[in-house]
Amino acid sequence: MPDVGIIGASGFTGYELIKILRKHPGVSLKVLNSENHAGRKVCELYPDFEDKELEFTNFGIDEINNSKIGLVFLAVPNKTAMKLVPKLKAKSIDLSADYRFKRVEEYEKIYEAKHADAERRAVYGLPELFRKKIKKARLVANPGCYVTASILAAYPVQKIAKYIVFDCKSGYSGAGKESAYVKDPSILRDNIQAYKLTTHRHKYEIAQFIKTKMSFTPHVIDTFRGMMCTAHFLLKKNHSPEEIKQIFKEFYANEPFVEISDKIPDLHDVQGTNKCVIGGFEIDDNNQLVVVSVIDNLLKGASGQAVQNMNLMLGLAENAGLVL
Ligand SMILES: NC(=O)c1ccc[n+]([C@@H]2O[C@H](COP(=O)([O-])OP(=O)(O)OC[C@H]3O[C@@H](n4cnc5c(N)ncnc54)[C@H](OP(=O)(O)O)[C@@H]3O)[C@@H](O)[C@H]2O)c1
DSSP: OOEEEEESTTSHHHHHHHHHHTTOSSOEEEEEEOTTTTTSBHHHHOTTOSOSSOBOBOOOHHHHHTTTEEEEEEOOOTTTHHHHGGGOOSEEEEOSSTTOOSSHHHHHHHHTSOOTTTTOOOEEOOHHHHHHHHHHOSEEEOOOHHHHHHHHHHGGGGGGEEEEEEEEEEEGGGGOTTSHHHHOGGGTTTOEEOOOSSOOHHHHHHTTTOOSOEEEEEEEESOSSOEEEEEEEEESSOOOHHHHHHHHHHHTTTOTTEEEOSSOOOGGGTTTSSOEEEEEEEEOTTSEEEEEEEEOTTTTTTHHHHHHHHHHHTTOOTTTTOOO
16 A cells, blocks of 8 residues: 655645545555644644544655655645655645646746746646546646636536636635634634635636636635635527536536536535536526536645545545545
8 A cells, every 4th residue: 555645734735635545545644744733643733633643743855755655745835845846756746836837937927936846847637637647647736726616617618608707706724724814713704805806826727728718706705615616608609508518417427526416506515525516507698608616625626636636646546535
C-alpha cells in the first residue's frame, strides 16, 4: 500500500485530506506536516476529529524524499507550493494556483509574483476533462473551487452560447483558516459580500477552458462549506430545456462524481460529499438558459478532487475513499 503525505495539514483543506486519507483503503497516511502545530494532536485544533491520538508532524523534505512516500499533497498557500514542488521526489498534487496556468506569464501577471519554478508543467486536475493525462502525471494542479463548479456547469454547452455569466456563491471556508471571515464572524453574520465584481483570479483560470465570452462574479456567504454556481447562458438559437438536459446527461454519463438533477440543486445536496450536482435547465423568453451547479468547496472544490486525482495517479479505483 503506497505511503502518502500532506504538507499544510493543519489548514482547512489539509484537515479534509487527513479525514479522507486516514480511512482510505488504498494508501497509508504517514506525513501530516504543519510548521506551527507539529507535535500537537489534530483534535486540539479540530475538536470534532475522531482519532484523539493522531499528531501533526514536521518532517524535512530530505526525510520525505528518503522515505517510501509515493505521493505528496501540497495544501499550502499560493506562492509557497512552487518553492516546495521542485524539491520533492515523489509525485505531487498542488492544491494552490501555482501550477494551474498553461502560460506562466499569465500566472505571474494575475498572482503578481515571479514564478520560482517556471519551466515545470503540471496536468490540470479536472478528471472530467483530463482523466487520461492525470493517470500518467507526476505533478497535478488541482483546480480552483469556483473554477470546478463553473467549468462543470458550462463545458458541455459552451459552444451553443454567445455569452455566459457565472454568478457564484461560496461558503467562507474557501478563504482558508486565517481569513477575516473566520477570525471575525460578525463580518458575514446575516450577510453576503460580492467581494470582486469583474477581476477575480478564477475568471482567468476558467477562461483557459471556457472559450465563450463570459463574466464571473464571486460572493461569500454566511455558510462554512459549499459553493453554488448559477450560470446564465445567452443562447445563439432556440433549444428546449429537455434538449439541454440531455446534452448534460450524455456528457457526464460515465462520471462517478457528477449528477444531473431534475430539480434546482442546493448546498445540502453536496455538503460533505465529493459530488457536483447540476440542475435547473430553464430557458426564459430572452433565450437565456440558467444552469445551477453545486459542490462542496473543500471536497470536489479541493481535497476530494485531489484524492480523486491521487486515485487516478496511483492506479486505484477512482472513487476509493471518496464514498463519504
Ligand atoms: N479552502 C478552499 O475551499 C480551497 C479550495 C480550493 C483550493 N484551495 C487552495 O488550497 C490551499 C490551502 O488552502 P486552505 O484553505 O487549506 O488554507 P489554510 O486553511 O490557510 O491552510 C494553509 C496551510 O498552509 C500551511 N502553510 C502556510 N505557509 C506555509 C509555508 N510557507 N510552508 C508550508 N506550509 C505553510 C499552514 O500550516 P502551518 O502554519 O500549520 O504550517 C496551513 O496549514 C491554498 O492554496 C488555497 O488557495 C483552497
